[in-house]
Amino acid sequence: MPVHNAEIAHIFKQVADLLEIEGANQFRVRAYRDAARTIDTLSQSVAEMVKKEQNLSELPGIGEDLAGKIEEIVNSGHLAQLAELKERVPPELAELMHISGLGPKRIQTLHKELGINTRADLEQAARQGKIRQLHGFGEKIEQGILEDLEEAQTDEKRTKLVEAEQIVKLLLTYLQDSGDIEELIVAGSYRRRKETVGDLDVLATSQRGEKIMERFVQYEDVDDVVSKGETRSTIVIRSGLHIDLRVVPQESYGAALLYFTGSKAHNITLRNMALARDLKINEYGVFKGDQAIAGKTEVEIYNLLDLPYIVPELREDRGEIEAAQNDQLPELITLEDIRGDLQSHTKASDGRNTLEEMAEAARKRGYEYLAITDHSPHVAVTHGLNVERLQRQIEAIDQLNEQLADIVLLKSIEVDILADGSLDLPDEILQELDLVVCSIHSQFDLSEEKQTERVIRALDNPYCHILAHPTGRRLGERQPYALDVERVLEAALERGCFLELNAQPERLDLNDVFCQMAKEKGVKLAISTDAHRLAELDNMRFGVDQARRGWLEADDVLNARHLSDLKKLLRRA
DNA sequence: GCCGTTTTCGGCCCGACTGTTTTCAGTCG
Numbered sequence: 001m002p003v004h005n006a007e008i009a010h011i012f013k014q015v016a017d018l019l020e021i022e023g024a025n026q027f028r029v030r031a032y033r034d035a036a037r038t039i040d041t042l043s044q045s046v047a048e049m050v051k052k053e054q055n056l057s058e059l060p061g062i063g064e065d066l067a068g069k070i071e072e073i074v075n076s077g078h079l080a081q082l083a084e085l086k087e088r089v090p091p092e093l094a095e096l097m098h099i100s101g102l103g104p105k106r107i108q109t110l111h112k113e114l115g116i117n118t119r120a121d122l123e124q125a126a127r128q129g130k131i132r133q134l135h136g137f138g139e140k141i142e143q144g145i146l147e148d149l150e151e152a153q154t155d156e157k158r159t160k161l162v163e164a165e166q167i168v169k170l171l172l173t174y175l176q177d178s179g180d181i182e183e184l185i186v187a188g189s190y191r192r193r194k195e196t197v198g199d200l201d202v203l204a205t206s207q208r209g210e211k212i213m214e215r216f217v218q219y220e221d222v223d224d225v226v227s228k229g230e231t232r233s234t235i236v237i238r239s240g241l242h243i244d245l246r247v248v249p250q251e252s253y254g255a256a257l258l259y260f261t262g263s264k265a266h267n268i269t270l271r272n273m274a275l276a277r278d279l280k281i282n283e284y285g286v287f288k289g290d291q292a293i294a295g296k297t298e299v300e301i302y303n304l305l306d307l308p309y310i311v312p313e314l315r316e317d318r319g320e321i322e323a324a325q326n327d328q329l330p331e332l333i334t335l336e337d338i339r340g341d342l343q344s345h346t347k348a349s350d351g352r353n354t355l356e357e358m359a360e361a362a363r364k365r366g367y368e369y370l371a372i373t374d375h376s377p378h379v380a381v382t383h384g385l386n387v388e389r390l391q392r393q394i395e396a397i398d399q400l401n402e403q404l405a406d407i408v409l410l411k412s413i414e415v416d417i418l419a420d421g422s423l424d425l426p427d428e429i430l431q432e433l434d435l436v437v438c439s440i441h442s443q444f445d446l447s448e449e450k451q452t453e454r455v456i457r458a459l460d461n462p463y464c465h466i467l468a469h470p471t472g473r474r475l476g477e478r479q480p481y482a483l484d485v486e487r488v489l490e491a492a493l494e495r496g497c498f499l500e501l502n503a504q505p506e507r508l509d510l511n512d513v514f515c516q517m518a519k520e521k522g523v524k525l526a527i528s529t530d531a532h533r534l535a536e537l538d539n540m541r542f543g544v545d546q547a548r549r550g551w552l553e554a555d556d557v558l559n560a561r562h563l564s565d566l567k568k569l570l571r572r573a
Numbered sequence: 574g575c576c577g578t579t580t581t582c583g584g585c586c587c588g589a590c591t592g593t594t595t596t597c598a599g600t601c602g
Contacts, residue, residue, distance in 0.1 A: 027585055031574035063575050101591090103600050138593055188602095201602085227590055234590090234601095244602080246589095264586090264602075271586050276578060282587060 002047040002484070003074050005039045011079050012036035012066075017094035018085040020104040021111075034061035037265060039070075041318050043517040045486050050074040060317075090117040099148045101141050109134055123149050158196035159241050160475055162505035162542065167241065168200065171219065175245075178215045180208040183253055187260035192312045193545035195508045196475055199242035201260045209247035216245045252284040254297035259283035265317035266310075273305050273321075313548040318516070330551045335544050337554040339562060340369035341537060343414060343437055343468060343500065343528035348393055349374035350382035352533040355393075355400055355409065361534040363407040368563050371410040371435050371528075372397060376424035378416035379441045385413065387429050394432055408563060410434040414468060419443045421457025423464070430463035435570060437500070437528075439468035440481070448482035455483065456491040465570055466526050466558075467492065469502040469509040477506070485514050489523050496572045498558055501550075503529045503543025504536070515550020524569070526558040 016032035038061045039046055049056060051074075056067035073079050096107050096119065110116040113134055114125050122145060125131050131142040159167075168186050176184055181204050185191070188201030206212050213233050217225045226234040226242070234244050248256040259267060260283065271281050280287045285295025286304055294300045299309045307324045311332065314320040323329045345351030346358055353361075355372060362370035374393065375384035385393060390413060397409045412435040416424035423430070423438060430436050438458050446454065458464055470488065471480035492499055499518060502509045510518065510525070518525055527543040529536055547557065554560040558569060 025574080028574050030585080034575080057575095061575065065574060101600075105599060136593070136598075140592060199602090229590060232589055259587095260602090262602090268586055275586085280587090284588095 002045065003077060005042055005046050008046055008070060008073050009036040009040040011073055011082055012039070012069075014091070014094065015079070015082050015085060017097060018082075018089045018091065021093050021097075021107050022085070022089050023104070023108060031061065031066070034265075035066050038062060041316065041513055043318075043513055043520055046070060047074045048486070092118045095119065096122060099145055101144045101148075106136065106141075109136065119149060157240055158198050158476065159239070160196050160505055161190070161193065161545075163239075164190055164197045164200060164241075167221075167237070167239070171200075171202070171221075171243065174219060175202070175204065175212065175215065178212060180211055181206050182250055185257065187257055188262060191261045192263065192315055193549060195505075195511070195546060197241075199244060202243060202245045203253075203256055203260050204245065204247045205250045205253050205256075206247050207249075212247050213245065246283075248283065250296075251292075252295050254299070254301055255281065255285045255295035256283045258298045258301055261312050261315065263316050266315040266321070269317055269321050270301075270305060277305070279304070311548070313545065314551070316549070330553050332548040333544060333552050333554045333557055333560060335541050337557070337560040338367075338527065338540055338544065340367045340371070340410075340559045340566070341529050341531065341540065342371045342410075342412075342435065342466065342526040342559050343373045343502070344370055344531045344537070345374050345414075346372060348389065349384050350532060355396060357534060358531075359400065359404055359407055359409055361537055363404075365537060365540075367407060369408045369410055369566070371412040371437070373412040373414040373435070373437045376413060376415040378418065378424040384416075384424075387425060390425065390429055391432075412437060414439055416441055417454060417458040419446075419454065421454040421460075423458060423461055427461070427463055430461075433463070434567075435465050436461075436463050437466045437468045438464050440472055444472055444478075444481040446482070448484055451482050452484040452487055455488050459488075459491050459495050459497045462572055464497060465572070466498045466500050466528075468500040468528070468530070469507050470499050471509050471511075471514075473507065473509050473511075475506050475508065480509070485510070486517065489514075489518055489521050493521055493523050498524050498526055498569075501525045501527045501543050501547055503527055503539045503541075503546070505539060505542045508542060508546045510550070512546055512549035515547060515552055519551055519553075519556050524556055524558050525552065528559070 012032045013036045016029050020029045038059055050071055056070055057063050069079055093107055093111060096102050114130055116122050116125055126142050126146045131137050132139045172184055175181060183205040185203050186200055187203050189197045190200055204212055209230050213228060216233055217228055217235060221237040222235045223238045224236040226236060232246050234242060236242050246256065246260060274281045285292040286301055294304050302309050310320050310324050341362060344358055346353060346355055358370060375382040377384040377386045394411050397411045401409055411433045413433060414437045417438050417440050418424055471483055473480035499510060501515060515525060527547055529539045531537045558566060
């Protein structure tokens, strides 16, 4: 069983946490964190690299030592160093790092002075008023610890992009109404179009920062004001989302936008490039000595570093800076490139609308084609189509297509992959269709080996074209099932099949890293909305955002093709 | 622990805010 990148990264993260609490050199700690991040976001399997005896130390942030440790993990499944660390530092202490106000130094003090190892220990000490007596602590920190513990923030809660958009819309209107704002934009992971956001970073330019801040903290949705200053304030709104507002002067807009858009790793790389040129970048501009030489726009800052502009979606330090240096940035797909939608449902199964309504809605969006992919019978709650009903739908679509102008409905199905990997409908009916989309809706808990075999067996079916929502995840609700996506991609490539990037904002499945992996392996993806009602056809934009984060170009996307080209690709050899 | 357009040793992004102090350490992003 191969060791996954995520497992290796997790081990390094634990090492970093425990080393930090132990008081190790902070740069050594950072090295483990950087390595974890590199591995986490790598679009190829590290275990595979070890197997092929590739040189791991060529990966950024990984030197001889960490390369050796990676090999140890790949070969043995664990890291001796971590076990030793856990002997010295109670591993539960690492969990305390998530409590606001507590970092490695204070946790170390709590451990040494009060023998605190767990959240329970911490709560008891705080209730007894022991923490406020420690040097460097006080009443406020003790109070904050208790409040944090009560909120039971075990896992940081992230907000789906689609939900963040609604919050942003209201807040920006409110702030804009103050009338003293020039530029106003949400930066951070929101601007990078990440599938979920941890917080919101709002950036404004204004001559009257204090007044804006005053209005900000008085927003009606405020639950708590965490901090308030002249240039930066933080609030928590009732949903629990943290929102930062930063106000900078107009001449610093580009520098601040770059800085607050991140990612942190992207920025650090840029700053280091600047240092090598004797320049300093901060959120106020680019400086040569004390002299500001740029900062009004992001473009001029990139250009100063001899780079072309890099779009926010790519700013993850996953190779975009190197690509920019070599003039090899991808020409990312846009919503305008999309010519059709390859998964949608009608009243025939669990959708809300008729064939005619769906066709008209797709035509209005300028599409050439729309695949009607109602469910197969296995998912009983969806009222899935059996052979007979599917046959009738095929006839209905044929008739409708004769009347329709400017849009073609594709005769399709979203057929269930059964537990043994066979499909829920016989080949005789599948071969009548233009497109067969297959997917898993049951038995999520199989072992990785079995789940992977199951999926590959489904792809073996000569009528299968697209594997829909390949990992089954639902953001914030359901983890992806165990699946070796790399093997599935390789199997799809061999068989002339494709994978879906499901554009539903709570799925966005495949994720960005797997999209990039698919591209590198040469597997094309379908970006599909899986619409169950007319308005959901508009979710396409979330899929495109995610695709852009995965470096996809129009050529990598099935439904960026004209119908005639699409049909050629759907002919399996 | 990593890394090299001043370096194979000596650096490692940088500023704002808070709380605890009384000039600053720790945390955060």
